Amino acid sequence: SQQGEEDPQALSIQEGENATMNCSYKTSINNLQWYRQNSGRGLVHLILIRSNEREKHSGRLRVTLDTSKKSSSLLITASRAADTASYFCATDGDTGTASKLTFGTGTRLQVTL
Amino acid sequence: DAGITQSPRHKVTETGTPVTLRCHQTENHRYMYWYRQDPGHGLRLIHYSYGVKDTDKGEVSDGYSVSRSKTEDFLLTLESATSSQTSVYFCAISGPPYAPETQYFGPGTRLLVL
Numbered sequence: 620s621q622q623g624e625e626d627p628q629a630l631s632i633q634e635g636e637n638a639t640m641n642c643s644y645k646t647s648i649n650n651l652q653w654y655r656q657n658s659g660r661g662l663v664h665l666i667l668i669r670s671n672e673r674e675k676h677s678g679r680l681r682v683t684l685d686t687s688k689k690s691s692s693l694l695i696t697a698s699r700a701a702d703t704a705s706y707f708c709a710t711d712g713d714t715g716t717a718s719k720l721t722f723g724t725g726t727r728l729q730v731t732l
Numbered sequence: 733d734a735g736i737t738q739s740p741r742h743k744v745t746e747t748g749t750p751v752t753l754r755c756h757q758t759e760n761h762r763y764m765y766w767y768r769q770d771p772g773h774g775l776r777l778i779h780y781s782y783g784v785k786d787t788d789k790g791e792v793s794d795g796y797s798v799s800r801s802k803t804e805d806f807l808l809t810l811e812s813a814t815s816s817q818t819s820v821y822f823c824a825i826s827g828p829p830y831a832p833e834t835q836y837f838g839p840g841t842r843l844l845v846l
Contacts, residue, residue: 650833661736661822661837662775707774711833717763717782718826718833719790722774 625708625723633731638695640726642708643688649711651684652720653693656705665693665706698730735759736838738823744844751810753841755823757803762827764806765790765835766798768819775822781806813845 626641654662668675681694709720735758767775777790779798824835
């Protein structure tokens with residue numbers, strides 16, 4: 620079963636604008652991560668936020684986590700054409716040492732010049 | 733890129749034939765994972781390994797088996813391929829020196845079962 624559902628499924632913006640993607644999940648988590656996937660490539664880790672954190676920043680990325688609503692958002696500020704990709708949230712709720720991630724269905728971001 | 737390679741990168745096979753995909757890593761990471769990616773489903777975990785000869789099932793393990801006889805190689809086998817196994821398969825690793833929860837992915841193998 621899919622843990623994370625992302626919204627919107629697709630997003631088209633112009634360069635310089637901000638992009639916001641949302642992720643909802645169903646069960647309790649240890650952490651939530653965001654990954655980027657360029658067309659035809661593997662996923663690349665962007666940022667991790669733990670269940671006891673509410674907000675985290677990394678460069679132009681800002682992630683928020685609301686465990687009461689079981690939701691997270693990823694904000695990319697001042698988007699660039701190179702940000703064009705699919706973005707996935709992934710949750711890790713397992714207590715074991717292996718990181719068994721459950722991925723959402725992704726948001727396709729198109730940044731145009 | 734965490735030194736992960738996958739082979740083959742593309743494969744076309746027929747229903748009922750066995751297929752083995754290979755994931756190779758060069759940095760002695762303890763944990764290795766196999767995912768499949770399908771439109772509308774994101775990535776789903778097939779199997780994972782937490783050490784040599786130590787493996788466990790993921791969310792969609794039916795029809796797949798894995799083996800890890802040495803640290804650097806994690807093999808995914810489709811004993812008798814079906815059209816529903818047409819997908820893009822990704823290998824991933826985690827563990828030191830990287831943050832334990834973070835996974836690093838290989839470039840993927842595109843499999844078409846006719």
